[in-house]
Amino acid sequence: MNAPTEFARAVCPHDCPDTCAMRVTVEKGRAVKVSGDPDHPPTQGVLCTKVTRYAERVHHPKRLTQPMKRVGRKGEGHFEPISWDEACRIAAERLGEIGQRAPEAILPYSYAGTMGLVQGDSIAQRFFHKLGASRLERAICAAAGAAGLRYTFGSSLGMLTEYFAESEVILIWGANPIASNLHFWTRAQEAKRNGAKLIAIDPYRSLTAEKCHQHIALKPGTDGALALGMMHVLITEDRLDHDYIAAHTHGFDALKARALTYTPARVAGICGIEEQVVVDLARLYASTRKAAIRMNYGLQRVRGGGNAVRAIACLPALTGAWRERAGGVLLSSSGWAPVDANALQRPDLIPGWPQHQPRIVNMNQIGDALTHTGDAAFGPKVEAIVVYNSNPVAVAPESAKVAAGFAREDLFTIVLEQFQTDTADYADLLLPATTQLEHLDVHKSYGHTHVMANLPAISPVGEARPNTEIFRSIARAMGLTEPALFESDEDVAAHAFDWSDPALGGADWAALKREGWLKLNIAEAPFANGGFRTPTGKCEFHSEVLAKAGLDPLPDYLPPHESADGSPELAARYPLAMISPPARNFLNSTFVNVESLRATEGEPHVDLHPADAAHREIADGDEVRVFNDRGSMRARARVTDRARSGLVVGLSIWWKKLAPDGRNANEVTSQALTDLGGSATFYDCLVEVERA
Numbered sequence: 114m115n116a117p118t119e120f121a122r123a124v125c126p127h128d129c130p131d132t133c134a135m136r137v138t139v140e141k142g143r144a145v146k147v148s149g150d151p152d153h154p155p156t157q158g159v160l161c162t163k164v165t166r167y168a169e170r171v172h173h174p175k176r177l178t179q180p181m182k183r184v185g186r187k188g189e190g191h192f193e194p195i196s197w198d199e200a201c202r203i204a205a206e207r208l209g210e211i212g213q214r215a216p217e218a219i220l221p222y223s224y225a226g227t228m229g230l231v232q233g234d235s236i237a238q239r240f241f242h243k244l245g246a247s248r249l250e251r252a253i254c255a256a257a258g259a260a261g262l263r264y265t266f267g268s269s270l271g272m273l274t275e276y277f278a279e280s281e282v283i284l285i286w287g288a289n290p291i292a293s294n295l296h297f298w299t300r301a302q303e304a305k306r307n308g309a310k311l312i313a314i315d316p317y318r319s320l321t322a323e324k325c326h327q328h329i330a331l332k333p334g335t336d337g338a339l340a341l342g343m344m345h346v347l348i349t350e351d352r353l354d355h356d357y358i359a360a361h362t363h364g365f366d367a368l369k370a371r372a373l374t375y376t377p378a379r380v381a382g383i384c385g386i387e388e389q390v391v392v393d394l395a396r397l398y399a400s401t402r403k404a405a406i407r408m409n410y411g412l413q414r415v416r417g418g419g420n421a422v423r424a425i426a427c428l429p430a431l432t433g434a435w436r437e438r439a440g441g442v443l444l445s446s447s448g449w450a451p452v453d454a455n456a457l458q459r460p461d462l463i464p465g466w467p468q469h470q471p472r473i474v475n476m477n478q479i480g481d482a483l484t485h486t487g488d489a490a491f492g493p494k495v496e497a498i499v500v501y502n503s504n505p506v507a508v509a510p511e512s513a514k515v516a517a518g519f520a521r522e523d524l525f526t527i528v529l530e531q532f533q534t535d536t537a538d539y540a541d542l543l544l545p546a547t548t549q550l551e552h553l554d555v556h557k558s559y560g561h562t563h564v565m566a567n568l569p570a571i572s573p574v575g576e577a578r579p580n581t582e583i584f585r586s587i588a589r590a591m592g593l594t595e596p597a598l599f600e601s602d603e604d605v606a607a608h609a610f611d612w613s614d615p616a617l618g619g620a621d622w623a624a625l626k627r628e629g630w631l632k633l634n635i636a637e638a639p640f641a642n643g644g645f646r647t648p649t650g651k652c653e654f655h656s657e658v659l660a661k662a663g664l665d666p667l668p669d670y671l672p673p674h675e676s677a678d679g680s681p682e683l684a685a686r687y688p689l690a691m692i693s694p695p696a697r698n699f700l701n702s703t704f705v706n707v708e709s710l711r712a713t714e715g716e717p718h719v720d721l722h723p724a725d726a727a728h729r730e731i732a733d734g735d736e737v738r739v740f741n742d743r744g745s746m747r748a749r750a751r752v753t754d755r756a757r758s759g760l761v762v763g764l765s766i767w768w769k770k771l772a773p774d775g776r777n778a779n780e781v782t783s784q785a786l787t788d789l790g791g792s793a794t795f796y797d798c799l800v801e802v803e804r805a
């Protein structure tokens with residue numbers, strides 16, 4: 114299957130559903146070219162623009178290549194090089210001392226700089242578990258949606274991407290695949306050429322929405338209501354698959370009673386759209402079983418995000434779309450891969466586990482956590498933070514608080530990074546990490562159903578080390594002897610999956626390494642005959658698990674925290690809803706420092722509707738100030754009807770220090786959480802805009 118190697122085989126490590134297979138051309142020890150593997154079915158030989166530039170990033174002149182310690186004041190970003198021995202000695206001394214006295218005062222902070230299971234979640238977790246450190250709730254992105262799927266299907270499961278090409282109707286819901294899920298877009302276009310109708314549901318006319326047949330520009334955070342309104346039409350017009358409902362769902366009568374309260378007229382009012390749009394959408398959706406929904410995470414970054422995903426996830430079971438491989442819904446496919454999280458992360462290493470459970474800090478509230486002085490409820494003040502695979506000073510909400518926390522002189526901060534990010538500026542110890550071309554890893558995907566192996570293509574640049582090796586080095590310097598901390602990357606990778614799971618078809622790590630990827634065995638129409646992974650084995654419209662937790666067992670619409678319905682007083686002062694979804698040429702805050710990509714994005718912009726601009730005497734191209742009680746940022750106004758009225762859109766996530774005013778959209782976003790899953794609410798944010 115795979116050609117012999119004049120190239121090395123790698124996997125795109127980024128937090129993107131596509132998890133592309135890459136070919137790396139190496140000359141004299143340098144990666145000179147990275148391209149999409151034509152043999153890998155999901156990749157089809159194509160990488161996105163950003164990652165085509167991966168070699169430029171790997172050999173970028175500003176790569177961190179030596180361990181460094183802080184010389185100036187916190188946050189100034191002045192460092193001097195030291196040896197690895199010295200760096201590990203300092204880290205071991207401080208973490209050792211704090212760990213003896215108050216282990217929970219140590220907090221790891223990480224997210225998806227790499228999606229690799231080895232460099233992401235393995236030795237690092239084992240290390241912090243062994244110390245008894247605080248645990249991090251990794252909920253900055255997808256936790257509300259994951260919870261919505263878990264309560265409805267039992268896990269993050271959905272339609273197989275390839276069959277969207279055969280769908281007749283595709284709802285692209287809270288998703289902007291041209292920017293953030295390119296290989297799905299290819300399938301959607303295939304379907305479009307075959308006559309499928311594409312509908313975007315998005316408050317903003319995104320790059321994707323403008324290429325669909327219809328764009329439904331609802332108010333942000335109102336998707337749950339729209340889904341319930343669709344159900345109202347499906348039920349009152351009897352466009353239901355009664356057999357599927359009887360055999361494979363749980364709680365239809367209760368759901369029906371709930372949905373009947375969401376008349377199209379009521380829903381139209383909540384969503385800010387025409388009543389007929391709700392009716393027509395439901396009718397179109399029910400017109401074929403080859404009706405597919407591609408949700409994405411954009412719709413769940415609001416208070417009601419978990420419920421909205423749950424409501425939408427119920428739709429294919431009502432119409433029986435699951436009977437077709439080209440019908441159903443996909444938000445994440447990650448639950449199909451039999452990852453052995455316990456083997457990777459070893460929670461059993463926690464002293465006193467499971468009776469003793471160290472506290473959990475939600476990463477979305479890192480601003481509050483780092484500025485908390487400690488009390489009985491919170492536990493000890495955070496004295497040390499170790500950041501890897503993340504750039505919280507740029508990406509976490511309510512940035513002023515985050516920066517204030519990191520600026521604490523009494524906080525010991527270690528940052529493992531490839532570049533000197535906004536967060537790295539606050540480090541006491543800044544440790545150089547390898548990139549995907551320099552280390553070994555193993556991947557699942559949340560957009561397709563292959564598992565993949567990434568083998569190093571080049572030696573580490575400078576003195577950079579893989580995350581795993583950095584934690585092993587610190588553990589050694591601390592005198593720890595737990596064997597699990599010193600397992601090789603290869604051994605960790607070999608145990609990343611439960612190889613006895615039938616989805617892996619009897620393969621093993623050696624086979625995965627040899628082949629580069631393996632397609633999981635999953636039925637083409639995975640829920641045609643039920644088989645959901647919930648307690649009832651059915652698609653749970655009504656969830657006993659939620660009921661037992663004292664939560665609403667049925668999906669519902671919850672108004673955003675910050676909206677005229679949710680907080681009228683706030684809405685009177687800050688009438689505009691701001692969303693800050695990803696810019697096409699950045700990947701979260703990664704790539705912002707690659708000059709060619711930053712040049713394409715230009716400078717920070719905010720898009721606002723002509724009526725909202727006129728009202729504020731703002732002209733296209735004016736410099737504006739976006740603000741609320743939490744903070745402010747400056748940007749260049751683009752006056753455009755891409756943004757529906759009442760909406761402000763600031764494509765993100767800029768490095769603060771590369772923005773003209775040293776700020777980004779997270780100055781105004783809030784630390785409030787979603788209904789389910791404790792997720793971030795980046796798109797639940799009221800602001801005002803004025804000419805600067």
Ligand SMILES: Nc1nc2c(c(=O)[nH]1)N[C@H]1C(S)=C(S)[C@@H](COP(=O)(O)OP(=O)(O)OC[C@H]3O[C@@H](n4cnc5c(=O)[nH]c(N)nc54)[C@H](O)[C@@H]3O)O[C@H]1N2
Nearest residue numbers: 287288289292293319333334409410411695697699700701
């Ligand atoms: N180029 C690029 N690709 C990326 C990323 C990147 O930064 N850049 N980030 C990666 C990551 S980490 C993730 S999580 C995904 C994110 O990508 P997606 O999951 O697609 O999510 P977003 O881009 O946050 O939002 C998608 C769309 O939802 C819209 N939206 C915002 N609020 C609402 C709402 O309340 N309702 C509805 N219906 N729509 C809403 C936005 O306007 C946006 O057009 O992409 C990944 N891929």
Ligand SMILES: Nc1nc2c(c(=O)[nH]1)N[C@H]1C(S)=C(S)[C@@H](COP(=O)(O)OP(=O)(O)OC[C@H]3O[C@@H](n4cnc5c(=O)[nH]c(N)nc54)[C@H](O)[C@@H]3O)O[C@H]1N2
Nearest residue numbers: 224225226227254502503504508529530546693701702703
């Ligand atoms: N306003 C606003 N804020 C948002 C969002 C939004 O849409 N709007 N999106 C949110 C979402 S969906 C997400 S997922 C988060 C993303 O937040 P993060 O996961 O923090 O993502 P990045 O900003 O890409 O930062 C990842 C960092 O990891 C580093 N890195 C990559 N590989 C490695 C490695 O192997 N080792 C080490 N040590 N470092 C590595 C990269 O250099 C990069 O600086 O941001 C969230 N923040």
Ligand code: SF4
Nearest residue numbers: 125129132133161164
């Ligand atoms: S960021 Fe996504 S689309 Fe781009 S190469 Fe990586 S996996 Fe593929």
Ligand SMILES: [Mo]
Nearest residue numbers: 128253254255
């Ligand atoms: Mo994300």
